Amino acid sequence: MKRTLIRYKTKPESADRNAELIAGVFEELKAAKPAGVRYLSLRLDDDSFVHFVETEADSDAIPKLAAFQAFQSGIRERCVEPPLARGVTIVGNYRMLGEP
Template identity: 55%
Template sequence: MKRIAIRYRTRPESADENQRLIEEVFRELTEKAPSGVKYAALRLDESVFLHLLA
């Protein structure tokens, strides 16, 4: 199984908006419940994010 990790930094003033958008993605994933999708997103620092997909 292929695994993907994406780490990025946002501008400090955009970090909260980015987190809000990530939370919307998780709401949609919960609603649609696609089979076989494993996804996680972490906020590592004030403006550093890590997305994991398997």
């Protein structure tokens, strides 16, 4: 499994639109039901967003989604702090994520 954490901060006037675009990604994921994909997105009180993505190592299911491509389009213009992606290792998990 490949695990990635992405964080960024949107402009206050862009935060709601960003959240709408993310919701579209989740709608398409629910419809497509790609295997080997787990995805969580959080919006913080300061209009920062955090995404946690877990995929099979060779999965490209998320980038192929039309809703994800729409979300990616203009992301840098919506941000005051651009997206920063990092690989992560789960150190502990109590009922938040599915069991490995």
